[in-house]
Amino acid sequence: MHRILINFDRLQSMPNWMLLFKRLTISVGWYSSRIARLSALIATFQMLALVPSSGQNITRKMVNQLIIKLQRSEPDTSRLATLIELGKFHVYKAGEVKTDLDSAMHYLHQATALSTRLHLSNEKHQAESILVIAYMELGDVQTGELNFSKLITDCRRTGDKNTEADAQYRFATAQRYITRNYPKAFSSYQQAAALYKELRNPEQEIQMYQQIAGLHADLGELDLAENEFLDVLKRYKAIKYDKLHYTYSWLASVSRLKGNFEKGLYYALQCLESMSRTQDTLSAANFYGNTAEIYMELGKRDQSLYWFKKTLQQWRQEKLPNYSLYYAASFIVQDLIGQGKTQEALRLIKNLVNEIPPVTNIQKGCIAQTFAYCYNDLPNYPQAEKYYLQAIAWYSLSGNDFEMAQKAPKEVGEFYLKRNDFQKAGFYLRKALNFSPQKNAPSTVKDIHFMLFKVDSAEGNYLSAISHFRHHKALNDSIFNEVKSRQFAELEVKYATAQKVQQIQRQQNELENEKTTRNGILAGTFLLVGLLGVSYNQYRLKQRSNQLLEAKQREINQKNQSLQHILNEKELLIQDKDILLDEKQGLLEEKEWMLKEIHHRVKNNLQIITSLLHSQGVYLKDKAALSAIRESQNRVHVMALIHQKLYQSDRLSTIPIAEYIDEIVDYLLVTFARQHSVSKRMSLAPVHLDVILAVPLGLILNEVVTNSLKYAFPANQIGSISIDLTEVAPQTYRLSIRDDGVGFPPDLNPNRSRTLGMSLIRGLSKQLGGSSTSIRSMACRSA
Structure with missing residues (x-):
């Protein structure tokens, strides 16, 4: 017991402050139409950092419960908290739906009015800080910035530094991904860091510096970003902050973009280890995708596909449209095409789109790119060309400031190069090469230079062709010599060793076969002589044996009849046993069903009691009586929950x-x-x-x-x-x-x-x- x-x-x-940012969200961008650029950028880099609590952190089921609660609530602090949560949900909900933002404005305006009546300045500031993002999401940036200025002034007047710091954080994120006003984003991140330092909140202060490092990475300043991330990592370790996997993920992606794949793989594996150790799997899909890309750059296709399949499975469980979902599916499609399973690849992407339709431009661009791969291999070149150009168009609408958007022109140029359309191929390849800031990995840039070498050679631009070939050779030597030469050497040693082992094994097998053959011949000879002797002896004993056999046969026949009778009786007993076992199983299933039904009915009866207590409380005015009624309801709910658990579980x-x-x-x-x-x-x-x-x-x-x-x-x-x-x-x-x-x-x-x-x-x-x-x-x- x-x-x-x-x-x-x-x-x-x-x-x-310890409760202000208690939840981690994947990205503000994945729940907003314009901030969706962030999801693409982070999906491409596969880097995830902490973001403020303004991100989506409640489910649709919870929203429905909040709406019911709102209808029944009094104008008090509980109603105020419900209004703020509903407003936050609709601001950061996925998709470009104006009605969601209108709903958010409705709830948040109610929240500000109620907080004013209740004289709750901090709660009013919280609602106003989310309203700033709502206005900017609607495209009214001027009103959003004006409201932000008023909010900061009032926070400073009332001494509400916590909300001021959070508002600066949210505003910086909006400037970074909605208006792309990077100086304002830097300024707000720095002000938020100073406020968190003043509030003695080192975790949030360091997080601001991580956001600044991420912004430098966004702008292609990879050396500066790497140094800043290393400093962030050092500071996190100094305060014994254990969720280091977000910083490791950024470092892995920056290293990959710099062409340092060995270091990138190290950081990616450190990221997975930290996630596993802390059991913080909220962003597991991103980390899996990051690891997959690094293995792809290293040429380890099997390992890469393993992690891409894991990230696809993880995202698919969320049932939400996300760039990383389609990005992982794209690599799996390319692998199927490489195996000659193009129709299966086409079915996979079609089923995924039907199951989880895209909602943003970058998601649509990624899907168009994947369809182009399939039709290019079928081959259906007009369809492939159409989808390639669609991908370019969708990415252009989203700003073209992330890695996959820069790879798209490279792939279109490669498509035209294979069709010998050198003019179009050169146009798109030079477009891919001239992105600023440059976010393509060195392996991608190397391939672009090599294809431009072919284009210029075909068009007679030999000086330009030589220049492109030199760039290709320099990048190829850098990547190969630093990372892959040792790997290839190790593989060659392993291969040579395996070949020697196989050769020795073959020789040993041949010797064993020869020995076995010789022994078999000798054994066969002796066996033949023995068989002749036995045959002669058997011939002499046959007649005498036949007589004995006839007598034995009669005896055996009698015993067989007796055994047959016994077997028949045994068969009947087995049939009776099976019938009894079936009846027993039926009774057990019926008993289990009845027990579950009993628990279900007990739970329903207890809920009726709870409802009766609630109804009784409506007519009571005495606070002590109301408190007693509510406590009784809670006690009954505790007992009802037991029976609910029992009838929902396989264990009774x-x-x-x-x-x-x-x-x-x-x-x-x-x-x-x-x-x-x-x-x-x-x-x-x-x-x-x-x-x-x-x-x-x-x-x-x-x-x-x-x-x-x-x-x-x-x-x-x-x-x-x-x-x-x-x-x-x-x-x-x-x-x-x-x-x-x-x-x-x-x-x-x-x-x-x-x-x-x-x-x-x-x-x-x-x-x-x-x-x-x-x-x-x-x-x-x-x-």
Whole structure:
């Protein structure tokens, strides 16, 4: 039987900034039409950095719940938080849909009006900072910048440095990817860094410097960007920040673009190791794609395809249109074409487009490019040419400032070169070569120079042809000598060794075959002599044996008849056994179904009780009575959740306690409207508990967390609740619940409290065979 040791404690109060950016988002650009350029750029570089909490971080299911909650809410702080979340969702939702931005403006204007009525300046600033992005998304950059200026002035007047820093961060990102005003972006990043430093928030301060390094990488200043990223890495390690994989990913991509593939592979593998160690797999698809590209540059096609398939699978699970999704699919299509499976490649990209239609220009450009590969191989050159030119057009609409857009003219030039249309080939190849800033990897630039060498040679421009060939040779020697020569040498050694081993093995096999043949001949000779002797002896014994055999045959026939009778009876018994087993299986399935149905009905009945309590609360005016009703609802919900877990699970006697605790805490945070001001920190052992243990454990958790949410964080104070479930001995666990709130009144001793809540905790602890210890700093006025 499991024993539970329950431990309550409070942490020291945490500064507010720790909750401001508690979620990582892939990129602001993947959820905005104009900022979509960021998704392309980062997908091409496969570099991911931390972004402000303005990114999309709630699901459509959560949005539907927020809309229902909004319809039922009073004009209070809970309604204000809901309006801000809905506005944020619609601002950063994927696609170029004006109605989404109109909805965002509607919610955010309501939020600013309500925060003004409630005299909540910080919440008003939060809503206004997202409104700035909404205006810029709509194309009204002037209004967005004007509102931003007013917001910063008011933040400084009220001393709201946290929101000012966040607003500078958001504004810098908008200037970087919407208006492309890079000086303003640099300035806002630097101001945000200074504010975070003043707020003693080193993690966010360093993140600003990482954004500045990323901007330098965007502009093609790769040496400067690399040095800045190395400094960011050093500073992160100094503060013992463990999620270094985002910085490693940037370094891997910058190294790849500089042609240093060995270093790029090192950083890519460090990135994957850091992600695995921290279990932060939010951006796993990006990291897989980054690794795939580096292996592709190194010529390790099998490894590259392995990682491209992983990134495609990861993105496909999200069911959201994303450039990296189509980019990974493009490489897999090219591999299928190389295997002569062009029709299969064409079906793959068509099915992907039907399953997840593109929404941005760069996504459409990537798909057109992939279709061109297929039709070029079929061959259907008019269709291939059409899709190649479509890709060029789509990329031009998006700004042509990322690597794949620069590769497209190179591929179009290669297409025309193979058709001997040297004029068009030269036009597109020179276009690919003259991008500024240059984001093509050296391997791509090397190929462009070689094709221009062929074009100029065919057109009689021999001096230009020689120049291009020299550039091609210099880049090729640089890449080959620094990276691949050693690899090729290793491969040659391995190949030569394998050849020697195979040769020795063949010689040994030949010797063994000769030895076997000689031994076989000798053995055959002796066997033949022996057979002749045996045959003669058998001939003499045959007549006598025949007589004995006839007698034995009669005896055998009699025994066979007896055995046949026994076998028939056994067959009947086996059939009866199968029938009984089938009946038993049917009864077991029926019993399992009935148990699930019972749990389902119990859960429904408990929900009815919850609804009745809610209905009763509507007619109550007394706050104490309303509080009691709500606490009773929470207790009933805890028990109902047990039965819901049971009928949804294949296990009918135990439930996963980690999921159960997580859902109880989420429910209570939403019930008390504290999900935005109180964060949860969970460290739960993966253990399954019997229902008899899970119900009292859930009730204890409900009482303690409810108590913290009611009294530990007055006046909507920001804080956190930590819950740990650890194994202290076989079949023995300790549950520790802590918060960093205001603590107990000095004159209150919770161990002697006779309130309902504390009585429940002590009684349920004894029922579990455990004890409640270390009860201090826990407000228990409602317990």
